[in-house]
Amino acid sequence: MQIAKKYFSESLIQLTILLSLIGVRVDIDSYLSGYYTPLTEINLGPSSAYIQTPFHILRDTFDGYGVHPKCPELDYFFASRRLLDEVRTLGSPRFHTQLNAWLVHEVPATDKADCGPSTSNNTESSSGLESPGEESRDVSEHLPVSGPAVYQTNIELGQGPCGAGACGFLKEEEDVKVKEEEEPAPVSQLAHSSTLEQESLLEGITALSSPTRHPSATLDIDQQWNNLLSVADLDDLDPLVTERLSDLDTDITSAISRNVSLHDAMLTSPGVFGLASDRTEPRTTTQQQRALFRMESIGSLNSDASPGMALGLAALPFASVCNITGNVSSNSALGGCLDEAVFDQINQLGLEGLDSIDSSLMDCLDSIDPRVLEDLESDSGLSLESSSGGPVSPGSSEMSSSSSSYCEDECGATGYSSEADSIPSKGIVDYTTAWPPVESVWHDHSYSSANFFNQPSVTLPRKNIKEEPLSDDDGFRLEEGELSRDELRARAMCLPFSVLQIVNMPVEEFLEVLDGHGFSPEQVTLLRDIRRRGKNKLAAQNCRKRKLDAITGLQEEVERLQVQRDKLLREKHLTAKTMGAVGHQIRQLTRDILSRLRDESGTPLNPDRFTLQCGANGRVVVQPVRRPAVSTSGNKTDKRKKGKKQ
DNA sequence: AGCTTGTGTCATGGC
DNA sequence: GGGCCATGACACAAG
Structure with a gap:
């Protein structure tokens, strides 16, 4: 039944497109609402590629299976409407109307x-x-x-x-x-x-x-x-x-x-x-x-x-x-042609690429030495201590003994990852066991994980080298090449937590730490700043990655649409030529x-x-051939005008 | 020296 | 109201 419905819908769209070529407009949206995903345009602007749309509500459903909530491929869902509009805007060939009789x-x-x-x-x-x-x-x-x-x-x-x-x-x-x-x-x-x-x-x-x-x-x-x-x-x-x-x-x-x-x-x-x-x-x-x-x-x-x-x-x-x-x-x-051009794209909206991304990423991760992963994690300032143990924190043992529930497995994105919200941050995990599990670190859509493997030459070297100027941290210059500014600040303030711990611990735990450790106001402020900056840093990374993905996707879509436009224009030209020949023959x-x-x-x-x-x-x-009455009406109009003038 | 790119940070708005 | 996230804007460093 579904196949029959799909066939009917596609045929209906094709018929509509062809009717549009001869000037007939048919609205088929109402017919397609039951089969295709509702064509709701969300890409309304340059910055709306990843609007806060609750796509995740479909994540666990059949319709949303495999659809990342912020995946740019969702934009392809709306290609069908644009394609139809394109076809309609191409205009329609006109029959020669000089022959107005049929010998029948x-x-x-x-x-x-x-x-x-x-x-x-x-x-x-x-x-x-x-x-x-x-x-x-x-x-x-x-x-x-x-x-x-x-x-x-x-x-x-x-x-x-x-x-x-x-x-x-x-x-x-x-x-x-x-x-x-x-x-x-x-x-x-x-x-x-x-x-x-x-x-x-x-x-x-x-x-x-x-x-x-x-x-x-x-x-x-x-x-x-x-x-x-x-x-x-x-x-x-x-x-x-x-x-x-x-x-x-x-x-x-x-x-x-x-x-x-x-x-x-x-x-x-x-x-x-x-x-x-x-x-x-x-x-x-x-x-x-x-x-x-x-x-x-x-x-x-x-x-x-x-x-x-x-x-x-x-x-x-x-x-x-x-x-x-x-x-x-x-x-x-x-x-x-229309099938290939329109429906192939519609059918390609299945976001099947996400699965391949996941599989490829997991394959890549499997082939990587965990020690290398630790090194890579240390690229980011927030990731420097993502390796097991939180090495530099003097209070690491203290942390471990505090039975805190951190989510250090999330060295990467917390916003872009669809699993980051559900897996790490909610559960209460033992600190000593929560640090190094690699398999829980590398999420397919995590900016600081997947991208580091895919584009290590771009992000890794500079992160190791870069160090923002710090006028108040001159005493830690020797370690600037390895530690971030917040890490240095945390050391300077003798904070018993690493930056990663501060950033990734749940809110309740973080508030508990702030209240239960007798930190000074400066330390509390630094803890809050480190947490805020760390989260914002990851958010910025994810945001930039999404922006690049969106740009790439749009460029590809533009190329596809250009190819399809050229193809449709050729078809239109051919049709108009044929219609002209037929009209001439009929005359x-x-x-x-x-x-x-x-x-x-x-x-x-x-x-x-x-x-x-x-x-x-x-x-x-x-x-008899109808004589256009334009001249007579025009004369009457002229006479009326003349009469009015007189 | 100027430009580009990548990154971190801040401010802001929405949820 | 606070936390979180996304994102534009800005600054800075490196190439």
């Missing part, structure tokens, strides 16, 4: 039954005219919504060369009135239906092909359109575009009849086209009303014509999406089809004035 429509069986006989039974077509009132009424009956695809104008059903009088063509305004048929297919049915619904709906769509009287012209059109639509596979589009475009360009001339009249295009019933030669046959008024530049029945001329063309045309806008979706599911190149096909249509006067339609429009129900109608 659905021809139900009832339509054939109704319209078939109309060619022979239409007795009113002799007039070739239809009253505008009727037309308007009919349109009002069948066009509930005056959508952009439907033009409701006064048309004149002049008797064209076909003689059927079924052509609705307004000569003066060159406007075309288009009617919807009685089929109850809603306008938004295709647009809002799912892919499966679209497919089932498109199954009834017949092909838009040339009439049967031009059988040679209809041979390859279905295949051509199928080829065209198959190009929507973005993976193979680029190398195939040119080839298929050339194929279509060469074959379209023969694929579409040049002698298709506008009347034929307007005929609704299959019988009209089937008997297109008999252009003098009358039609009924209602059939004339329906025969308004509709090409829905063209395909019916060829009863055995494959619906692939119409299906492909109607499915074009959906096929693109479907093919893209299919690419996602099939791990195609683009999807694979060319549209022009070719329009050039083969005739109006009632027998003149070919001007492709610059007409377009092919695919209705929501799959019908294809011829529409």
